[in-house]
Amino acid sequence: MLCTKCGLRESTTEVVQRINNHIEKMYLCDECAKDFRPEAFDDFDVINKLIKGSSMGILSGLVNMLDAPTTRSLVCPDCKTTGDEFLKSGYVGCPRCYEVFEPLIAQTVKKLQQSDKHVGKHPLAANEDARGASVAVERERLRAELQSAIDSFDYKRASAISTKLDALDGKGEA
Amino acid sequence: MEDYTIVSTRVRLARNVDGFPFPHKLNEMNSRKIADGVMRALMPVDKFTRYDISDLSQLDGTILQEKHLISRDLLSESPFGSVLISADENVSVMVNEEDHIREQVILSGLSLDQAYDRINRIDDVLGANLKFAYSPRFGYLTSCATNVGTGMRASVMMFLPALTMMGLMDECINDVGRLNMTVRGVYGEGSKADGFLYQVSNQRSLGLTENDILDSVKSAITHIVESERRARQLLRRNEPELKDRIYRAYGVLTNAYKLATDEAMQLLAMIRLGAYYGYMAVSDPSHLQDLITNCQPANMQRISGKNISVDERDVLRARYVANKLGSIVKKQV
Numbered sequence: 001m002l003c004t005k006c007g008l009r010e011s012t013t014e015v016v017q018r019i020n021n022h023i024e025k026m027y028l029c030d031e032c033a034k035d036f037r038p039e040a041f042d043d044f045d046v047i048n049k050l051i052k053g054s055s056m057g058i059l060s061g062l063v064n065m066l067d068a069p070t071t072r073s074l075v076c077p078d079c080k081t082t083g084d085e086f087l088k089s090g091y092v093g094c095p096r097c098y099e100v101f102e103p104l105i106a107q108t109v110k111k112l113q114q115s116d117k118h119v120g121k122h123p124l125a126a127n128e129d130a131r132g133a134s135v136a137v138e139r140e141r142l143r144a145e146l147q148s149a150i151d152s153f154d155y156k157r158a159s160a161i162s163t164k165l166d167a168l169d170g171k172g173e174a
Numbered sequence: 175m176e177d178y179t180i181v182s183t184r185v186r187l188a189r190n191v192d193g194f195p196f197p198h199k200l201n202e203m204n205s206r207k208i209a210d211g212v213m214r215a216l217m218p219v220d221k222f223t224r225y226d227i228s229d230l231s232q233l234d235g236t237i238l239q240e241k242h243l244i245s246r247d248l249l250s251e252s253p254f255g256s257v258l259i260s261a262d263e264n265v266s267v268m269v270n271e272e273d274h275i276r277e278q279v280i281l282s283g284l285s286l287d288q289a290y291d292r293i294n295r296i297d298d299v300l301g302a303n304l305k306f307a308y309s310p311r312f313g314y315l316t317s318c319a320t321n322v323g324t325g326m327r328a329s330v331m332m333f334l335p336a337l338t339m340m341g342l343m344d345e346c347i348n349d350v351g352r353l354n355m356t357v358r359g360v361y362g363e364g365s366k367a368d369g370f371l372y373q374v375s376n377q378r379s380l381g382l383t384e385n386d387i388l389d390s391v392k393s394a395i396t397h398i399v400e401s402e403r404r405a406r407q408l409l410r411r412n413e414p415e416l417k418d419r420i421y422r423a424y425g426v427l428t429n430a431y432k433l434a435t436d437e438a439m440q441l442l443a444m445i446r447l448g449a450y451y452g453y454m455a456v457s458d459p460s461h462l463q464d465l466i467t468n469c470q471p472a473n474m475q476r477i478s479g480k481n482i483s484v485d486e487r488d489v490l491r492a493r494y495v496a497n498k499l500g501s502i503v504k505k506q507v
Contacts, residue, residue, distance in 0.1 A: 079195045094195040095307035095315045102311075109312070109319050115381020118313025120324035121294075123306045167311045 003029035005036075076100045102160070117167065139168055178450035179399050181331040181371065181463055184242070185289040186278035187297050188316045188325035190307040196317035197252065197270040205254030209269040213258060215303035216267065219296060222258040236472035242280060247271055265296060273316050273325075275300065282460050284395065286328055286388045294384070313380060323380025328391045331360055332398060335370040335447045336405035343372075346401055354378050355394040369439035369466060374398060406450065420448035427499055432485070433492035438469045442495075445503055454503050461502040469495065 003011045009029035015036065028036060074083050079093030083101050086092050090108070098105060110116040142165050149158035190196060191211070194204055209224070216222050227235065227248060238244045243263060248255045248271040256269040268276040277300065279293040300306075307315040313323040321327075337343050347357045360371040374394060376387050409416055423444035427433070433441075446462055448454035456462060467473060474487050477494065 079199050081199075090320065091198065091318050092196070093199045093317075095190060095192055095309075098307075098309055098312055098315050105312070105319060109322060109380060112320055113323065113378050113380040115323075115378075117311060117381055118309075118323045119381060120313055120326070120383045121297075123301045123308050123314075164310060 001027050003027060003032050005029075005032040074100055099160075139165065142168065177399070177403070178446050178459065179333055179402050180284045180395070181333055182280055182282050183285045183289050183328075183330050184278055184280045185286065185293050185326065185328045186276055187293055188273040188314065188321045188327075189275040189277065189297070189300065189304075190315055190317070191274050192305045192307040194274065197254070197272065197274060198317065200254065200270065200274075202254050205256075205270045208274050209256040211304050212256075212267060212269050212275060212300065215300050216258055216296070219299050220265065221261045222265075222267070223261075224256055224258050227252055227255040227257075233472055233475055237476050240470035240473050241467055244268055245271060245276075265292065267296070267300075272318060273321070275304075282463070284330060286330070286392060290328070290384060290388055321379050323378075324382070324384050324387065326379055326384055326387055327375050328387055329373050329375030330391065330395050332372050332374055332395070332402075333370055333443070333446055334372055334398070334402050335443055336409045337398075337402050338370050340405050340408065342401070342405060346398060349401075350374060350394045350398065353390060353394045353397070355391065368436060369443040371443075406447075410451065416451070417453060420444045420451070420453050421505070424448070424454065424499075424503070424505055428496045430492045430496070432488040433469075433495060434488050435469060435471055435474075435491070438491060438495060439466065442466055442469070445499070449503070453506055455506055457502050461498075465495065465498050465502070468498075 001011050003009050004026045005028055009031060011027035011029050013028045013030075013033045015026045015028060015033075026036075075081070076093060076097045077100070078096040081093035081097050083104050086097065086101055086104065087108070092098065092101065092105070106116040142161055146158055146161045146165065149155075149161060191208055194200060194208065197205070200208075209226070213222070213224055225234075225238070230238075235244070235249045238257065238259075239246060239249055241263065243259055243266040244257050245268065248257065248268050252271050254270050258267040258269070259265070264281060265277075265279050267278070277293050277296055279289045279296075281289045281292075309315060314325040316322050316325055334343065334346070337346050343357075350357060354377045356375050356377050358373045358375075359368070360373050374391070376391055379387070382390070423441040427438070427441050427445065442462065442465060445454055445456075446459075449456040449459070449462070468477060469491055471487065474491050474494070475482065478487070478490050482490065
């Protein structure tokens with residue numbers, strides 16, 4: 001099927017969203033999916049995302065973005081904090097919450113701090129060499145995790161790891 | 175030259191230990207584990223004394239709070255909280271307050287770089303012994319999203335009598351707000367800034383390096399110091415009135431029979447301002463600040479060495495201040 005938005009390219013992604021109780025479906029090509037931005041986060045829930053495999057770059061941006069509304073109802077498996085609790089109080093319950101509610105936290109933090117990307121000290125950085133070394137270790141660890149996610153066809157996890165890798169290398173919108 | 179505008183500098187870092195829920199979801203056993211871990215890590219650095227809030231009397235806790243070594247929240251909202259304090263009382267590490275670890279250094283005067291250097295070294299030691307919760311994207315993870323990133327708050331305690339008396343504080347707060355700084359009263363958030371003392375600190379902790387934050391605080395402080403200096407010049411236009419207020423403050427402080435905390439704070443502020451104009455000679459400005467700390471209710475109680483009523487405390491305060499003031503301040507004629 002051709003892309004609903006540009007009508008030019010073959011669609012690879014299905015977006016189903018609820019806007020004021022009205023269900024709307026869109027079929028987007030890779031290019032349009034990349035540019036897709038929900039206009040009012042609070043007014044819709046994304047129910048479904050992907051119909052076909054998509055290239056990693058697009059997947060990573062899209063999945064992160066689409067996760068945001070649904071994260072409100074997510075529960076952290078470690079401390080049982082919910083996305084709604086975070087939105088109400090500004091507090092999370094444990095370090096794991098930052099992974100579980102990442103898109104939601106990024107959105108909130110960006111409003112509060114005008115940024116969602118840390119550029120300061122790193123835990124192992126007593127000096128610059130140590131920082132370089134620890135980044136390299138972290139990169140290797142993430143690469144191995146990424147491979148294992150791809151091997152087990154867990155593309156959602158893979159895209160999240162890929163975003164982390166990009167952030168580590170200072171690439172992309174973090 | 176001492177300009178009697180900057181009192182002290184504080185830099186704090188918020189940290190959490192990976193694999194544990196944040197303090198508001200943490201049980202007693204795990205809270206103790208974290209406090210023990212912090213204590214073990216810090217032992218080789220300096221001689222730290224540990225106080226567990228559950229074992230601390232209300233009075234002893236308030237004394238530490240009045241000295242700015244612990245926060246009100248640690249005292250009243252953190253049943254499993256602890257604090258580790260260095261022998262010189264310049265470093266305090268609060269455990270299980272809002273975050274697992276709040277490391278802070280307080281130095282007198284404007285000492286942002288020195289304070290950061292010292293806390294950074296302590297942070298390196300803690301980080302080498304405890305695995306901090308950290309993500310490459312968000313930096314140091316904190317229980318509240320407002321502290322994430324560097325987890326750093328650099329604050330400077332300022333004495334701003336002229337801006338306050340001339341009704342220019344709101345304007346000043348707006349100005350520094352544009353530089354992403356916050357201005358608060360020293361004795362508690364949102365409290366009236368007793369004795370014209372204010373805390374100026376950074377709002378943003380993410381998307382900036384630690385040095386960026388220090389630089390932004392420095393430039394805000396420079397701006398405020400300059401505004402205060404100009405306001406003090408304007409205040410001096412009516413010198414007889416000004417001098418009279420300051421000399422009267424000295425008169426009351428050295429002669430009163432009873433002195434309440436608020437009154438003592440206000441009058442001591444006038445002495446500090448008098449020192450700036452040269453109407454009062456002060457041997458060491460830090461003694462004035464110590465006097466202000468010791469005038470706080472719990473510290474006054476400590477000095478008395480026994481349980482005393484509010485009235486008795488006010489009498490003791492008057493005697494104590496008159497006595498101390500004689501040795502640290504001389505009226506210039």
